[in-house]
Amino acid sequence: MRYVLKRVRRLVVVIFAVTLFTFLLVNVLPGDVAYDIAGQDASEEEVQAIRADLGLDRPVMVRYVEWLGDFVQGDWGRSFRTDEPVVEAILSRFPVSLELMLVAQVFALILAVPFGILAAYRAGRTADRTIATAGFMSLSIPSFMAAILLILIVSLNLGWLPTSEYEPLSEGLWANLRAFILPALAIAMAEWVILMRVLRADMIGVLQQDYISLARAKGLPVWHVILRHALKPASFSMITVLGLQIGNLVGGSIIIESIFALPGVGRLLINAIYARDFIVVQGVVVFIAFAYVLVNFIVDLLYAVLDPRIRTERADG
Amino acid sequence: MAAPLLELTNVSTHFHSPAGRVRAVDGVSVSLEAGQTLGLVGESGSGKSVLARTIMGLLPSYAEIPEGSAITFDGRNLLTMDRKARRAISGPGIGMIFQDPMTSLNPVMKIGQQVYEGMRHHFGTSKAAGRQRAIELLTEVGIPQPDVRIDQYPHQLSGGMRQRVAIAIALACEPKLLIADEPTTALDVTVQSGILDLLQREQRDRGMTLILITHDLGVVAGRCDQVAVMYAGGIVETGSTRSLFARTRMRYTQALLDSIPRLDRPPHERLKSIGGRPPNLITPPPGCRFAPRCAFADAQCESAMPPMQADEADATHSYACWHPRDPERVTEEVA
Amino acid sequence: MADPTTNRPLHPARPTLSRFRRMRPTTGKSGQFGIAFWLPLAWLILISFTAIFAPWIGIQDPDSLDFINLQVTPNDAHLLGTDHLGRDVLARVIYGARVSLVVGFCAPVVGMLLGLPIGMIAGYFGGRIDGFIVGSIDTFLAVPGLVLLLLFSLIFGGSLLVVTVSLGLLFIPIFSRISRAATLSFKSSEFILAARTIGANDFNILVRELLPNVVLPVLAFGLVAVASAIVVEGALSFLGLSVPAPHPSWGGMIAGGREHLEDSPHISVFPAIVMFLTVLSFNLVGDTLRSRFADVREAAI
Numbered sequence: 001m002r003y004v005l006k007r008v009r010r011l012v013v014v015i016f017a018v019t020l021f022t023f024l025l026v027n028v029l030p031g032d033v034a035y036d037i038a039g040q041d042a043s044e045e046e047v048q049a050i051r052a053d054l055g056l057d058r059p060v061m062v063r064y065v066e067w068l069g070d071f072v073q074g075d076w077g078r079s080f081r082t083d084e085p086v087v088e089a090i091l092s093r094f095p096v097s098l099e100l101m102l103v104a105q106v107f108a109l110i111l112a113v114p115f116g117i118l119a120a121y122r123a124g125r126t127a128d129r130t131i132a133t134a135g136f137m138s139l140s141i142p143s144f145m146a147a148i149l150l151i152l153i154v155s156l157n158l159g160w161l162p163t164s165e166y167e168p169l170s171e172g173l174w175a176n177l178r179a180f181i182l183p184a185l186a187i188a189m190a191e192w193v194i195l196m197r198v199l200r201a202d203m204i205g206v207l208q209q210d211y212i213s214l215a216r217a218k219g220l221p222v223w224h225v226i227l228r229h230a231l232k233p234a235s236f237s238m239i240t241v242l243g244l245q246i247g248n249l250v251g252g253s254i255i256i257e258s259i260f261a262l263p264g265v266g267r268l269l270i271n272a273i274y275a276r277d278f279i280v281v282q283g284v285v286v287f288i289a290f291a292y293v294l295v296n297f298i299v300d301l302l303y304a305v306l307d308p309r310i311r312t313e314r315a316d317g
Numbered sequence: 318m319a320a321p322l323l324e325l326t327n328v329s330t331h332f333h334s335p336a337g338r339v340r341a342v343d344g345v346s347v348s349l350e351a352g353q354t355l356g357l358v359g360e361s362g363s364g365k366s367v368l369a370r371t372i373m374g375l376l377p378s379y380a381e382i383p384e385g386s387a388i389t390f391d392g393r394n395l396l397t398m399d400r401k402a403r404r405a406i407s408g409p410g411i412g413m414i415f416q417d418p419m420t421s422l423n424p425v426m427k428i429g430q431q432v433y434e435g436m437r438h439h440f441g442t443s444k445a446a447g448r449q450r451a452i453e454l455l456t457e458v459g460i461p462q463p464d465v466r467i468d469q470y471p472h473q474l475s476g477g478m479r480q481r482v483a484i485a486i487a488l489a490c491e492p493k494l495l496i497a498d499e500p501t502t503a504l505d506v507t508v509q510s511g512i513l514d515l516l517q518r519e520q521r522d523r524g525m526t527l528i529l530i531t532h533d534l535g536v537v538a539g540r541c542d543q544v545a546v547m548y549a550g551g552i553v554e555t556g557s558t559r560s561l562f563a564r565t566r567m568r569y570t571q572a573l574l575d576s577i578p579r580l581d582r583p584p585h586e587r588l589k590s591i592g593g594r595p596p597n598l599i600t601p602p603p604g605c606r607f608a609p610r611c612a613f614a615d616a617q618c619e620s621a622m623p624p625m626q627a628d629e630a631d632a633t634h635s636y637a638c639w640h641p642r643d644p645e646r647v648t649e650e651v652a
Numbered sequence: 653m654a655d656p657t658t659n660r661p662l663h664p665a666r667p668t669l670s671r672f673r674r675m676r677p678t679t680g681k682s683g684q685f686g687i688a689f690w691l692p693l694a695w696l697i698l699i700s701f702t703a704i705f706a707p708w709i710g711i712q713d714p715d716s717l718d719f720i721n722l723q724v725t726p727n728d729a730h731l732l733g734t735d736h737l738g739r740d741v742l743a744r745v746i747y748g749a750r751v752s753l754v755v756g757f758c759a760p761v762v763g764m765l766l767g768l769p770i771g772m773i774a775g776y777f778g779g780r781i782d783g784f785i786v787g788s789i790d791t792f793l794a795v796p797g798l799v800l801l802l803l804f805s806l807i808f809g810g811s812l813l814v815v816t817v818s819l820g821l822l823f824i825p826i827f828s829r830i831s832r833a834a835t836l837s838f839k840s841s842e843f844i845l846a847a848r849t850i851g852a853n854d855f856n857i858l859v860r861e862l863l864p865n866v867v868l869p870v871l872a873f874g875l876v877a878v879a880s881a882i883v884v885e886g887a888l889s890f891l892g893l894s895v896p897a898p899h900p901s902w903g904g905m906i907a908g909g910r911e912h913l914e915d916s917p918h919i920s921v922f923p924a925i926v927m928f929l930t931v932l933s934f935n936l937v938g939d940t941l942r943s944r945f946a947d948v949r950e951a952a953i
Contacts (some may be wrong), residue, residue: 009786017791025803125378133688136939140932142883144890145924148906151912152921210421213375218435218486219407232425254798255887270891273802281803289794 004301011297018289019071023064026282071286077279079272086283089268096166096259097264101249103177103184107244108191112238115192116199117226120234123204135193143252147186147259154182166262183260187253191245198241203234240299246297250288321348322526323372323494326387330364330371332473333379334596337599339342341367341542343550346625351493354527356518356541356558358534364550365530369498373413374403387632391493408435412487416499418479422471428482429467435490454485458515463633477508481515488519495520496528501536515538536571538562543633546570549595549606552625564628564644566636568614569607605639613640688834689940692933699930705748714743714900725918735905735919736912743820744900745923751812751894751901751929755885758816760877763823768870770824771831772858776839782832789825798887805893815894819881830873834866879931886927902927 047267070077076086119131141149154160166179206212207230215225254266261267272280342364349355354396358366370376372388374395388395390410395403396478415421423431432454433447438444442450448467455463458481460474471479480500485572497516501509517540520527537544538558545555565571575589575627593610596602604621608614618639628634628644676691702709712730726733732741774785804818838844839862846862888894889903897904902923909919 013787014791014794017787018794021791024606136935137928137932140879140928140935142886142927142931144887144903145906145928148910148913148920149924152917156914156917202440210417211423213416214413214421214486215423215434216375217373217413218438218490219404219409220434220438221404224438229423229426235424238538248796249782250796252795252796252798254802255891258891270802271800273806276806285795285799288796288799292796293794293879299334 007300008222011293014293015290018293019068019286020064022282022285022289023067024060026278026285027060027063034258037267044081054294064141068284074200076283078306079277079280081275081277081280081311086280089280090265090284093263093265093268096262097253097266098259099176100180100183100187100253100262100264101246103180104187104191104249104253105246107184107188108195108245111188111192112195112199113235116196116238117203119196119200120203121226123200126245128200131196135196139193141189143190144255144259147183147256150182151259179260179262181258183253183262185258186256187249194245195238195241199227199235202237203230205228206234222276240302243299243302244296247299250295251292320392321389322351322391323528324348324387324389325368325372326389328368328371328386328388329383330367331381331383332377332380335541336598337554340550340601341598342371345547345550345552347545347552347555349494349526349528350506351526352519352524353543354529354541356537356544356603357528357547358532358537358544359547360532360595362549362598363547365547366498368547369496369528369530372496373407373411375413406491408439408492410492411494411496412490412492412499414480414483414487414495414497418471418476418483418504419503422479422481424471427470428474432467432482432486432489435486439490450489451485454489455482457519458482458485458488459511460485476504477511479642480504480508480512484512484515484519488523491523492525494526494528495496496530498530499532500529502531502533515574531545534577546573549601551606551637552597553607553638554634554636556628556631556636560628560631560634564630564634566628566634566641566644567638568611568640568642570636571642572611605637615640673832685940685944686759689938692936695929695933696937699749700753701857702743702746703753706743706746706750711746712740712743714739715898716740719896725916726886732922733916733918735908736916740906741919741922744765744905745902748900748902748905748923749926751889751899752882752885752927754812755816755819755894756878756882756934759819759881759885760823760827760874762817762820763827763877764870764874766820767824767827768831768866771828772834772835772862772866774828775832775835776854776858776862785828789828793825797884801884801888802891802893805888808887810893810896812895815885815888819884822884823877823881826877827870827873830870832865835862838862838865869942871936872942875934875941879934882927882931882934 052260074087077089079089080083082089102238113213115131115135119128122128161178161181168176212225212230215229216222250265253264256262257264257267258270265288269281269284269288271277272284325345325347328342328345329340332339332341340472345364345368347355357365357368367376371382372390372395376382382396383431386396390406390629392550395406398406424429429451431450432451433444436442436447436450437444451467452463455466460466460481466474466478471482472545474482495516500516501512504512513536516527516529517524527627529536531537541558543556544558544561545552546561546567547553548569554561554565554570559572564572565574569591572589572591576591578588591610596606596609602608602619604619605611605614605623611618621639623637625635625637628636630644701877702711730740730742732745735741735744770785774782800822801815801818804814808814808818842860844857847857852861885894885901887905889901890907892904892907894903895901905923906920906927909916909921909923912919
């Protein structure tokens, strides 16, 4: 229990540090935002008025504290372009980013699990080396490149999946998922290698255990031994890594959302950056950081809880 | 006389390692009648566990069984069978118990499932019938409250109980031959005889054949019909327990017996151990493998491998030694 | 990394050539200097050479517009074809390599120069200094790197210097972690104890005993960091936030060719292939060197 409290305290400290860091960073933007808001031919008084209105003429730390106060009450300001409240902007787009992440992780698992098992089962032999090489190559393709290549090959050459617009779930499941396939695949290209390597390492260790020998001594077929006996204990680390990767992906989908025009949090951020909409940028960055830290925190806790010493005790309920 | 249930003819198992070819088992021949108990004795590294795994077909991919080896079980050569046929024998034909019950039971699988899994696969037993049979088996091996234990996980049981579960798992498919690889080494002394008693009782009740692998001669003395002593990959002496203990011939066996601490000796007497270390199995010595450590070895021992010869009094007792011990002479070294 | 037989580090304060003879070659794919090492290395040498000496080995001007030959596929005059403005693709790829390689090397160097001492201080002194440094690193890592890079580019404008420095700053956490883990693993070794008994102060120990040993795992990771830096620069230039427009860059070329994927895919594909091969080569070479010379357990990081 004390462990949990310690971690919670760390969590809170980090969150505050992140808000401060982000606030300082965003507010160091040279070039007065007030000028941007006022427009080209505004007069000096108008600009000053806007500055006073936004509170830009006061010391940074004061502004930070004020902003923090508003922030924890749920008022994250409004976009000066669209006048949309930042909180709403983020929350309405978050499900899209979340869905993209989840689909990407599913694809990554579909690739990682069979290849990881195969590589472990045939460790050191041709199949293993081939998978390792394929992994290196896949890892060397950045997501934006994968996206372009996928569009080129799948959409244009093969015509299988025309680049489609995002449709919400209300329009139907397939219509909704269709837009996520290519972007999720682009992300999964690098993801699966990391997961595969972890699974392979653990699986190699598990396959050397006595209880696997005993299962084989019972005359059970190989696939049964691997899937029913070996996979469960071996996937522990991989699932941990999977959780951590989700934390990473929250911010990592920026480029992909841009390329595929998915209305997610990442795209909101990048458009806000281009437009120097610093209020939105602030809110989104803090949100992303918060999500990352929270996910890491949860995974950390789960790790302590699922520790093998305790795991089987929980498994029997 | 009926054909032996298990017959090993010139069985060798070699491992390919970066340092060379390790001859873990080299030219082992032994036969075992149905219903008998064979005690396989040897120190660590003698090859006894490797031999067990060779019989069970549990060798890693870098192992090789050279041409000329044959393992005949129930009339069929295990080494030349196809994989499916071989797998059909593991379980209903031959069962195995491992040394450390902590690691030989799957920590994330319920006990009941581990017991009836083999039955479901080999006999198509239904899950319900399997559970029922598992409860019966757990009762048979002496586990209290089997209906509760059946849904528990291995870590919730003590070491001795876990080994009993392992025995139940092995017995589930009613094997004709059971191989127990050092079943009590990892257990408390107080628990050990209970496990061995259980094994003996099951063997008697079911008419099973049992191979008991151990480094403890005391275990062998009371419970085995036949003994085979292994050293550095080969069998150096084998025969009926009585004959081997009473008329020990090979010097290594003698040294093993001598090193057992005895209660009827004067107090503060120095314990006898065997000096030196077992040989390198990649480049074993050309002659008798025990020669470098043997007090009675000479040039012949070091250059030529002694053949197995039969003892005059008991034809089933054979040994491989150039200068065997004189069985008639009763000295303080005789057990 | 320590010599398993004596548990002394393989790199004493005054490294000698004998250290290389004492190392045992590992078996397995990534331990050996096989084709997976020499082939990528050859590619890296080739591309570095052509990038550095481009003006002197007859590569065309990457900015010259050839209005007659717009978007042609590879032919004799233009080995890799031309892009939508008539510029020679091969030349642009090679000049783009300059950007990628400069960023690829310099950013990790910046990260190393700052991250190495930070990690060593954290690992060596422990306690609250360590707590503070680790906490700062965690906080820094909470904000996605790409976001920070975008902000920097916007604040300071896109240029080679900005990209290199800001990316270098982003590398500080990972190098700090590696150097800290290595420091921790050596801190309790006997040779440190020995140095103390002869009266060495902290600074001496850090610089003369620990530093030569910590440097190796850090350097070994360096090559993999180069691959990573090239990828990130590619992403940035894809978004238009690296070197400013007409200057060629791999990511920029890929982005530029995007609208023409249907009729002239070569505009995007060639820079993509070259970038892929380069990143792959750095990964392969880096991985071989890392597992051969300095395997810091990942759990320690």
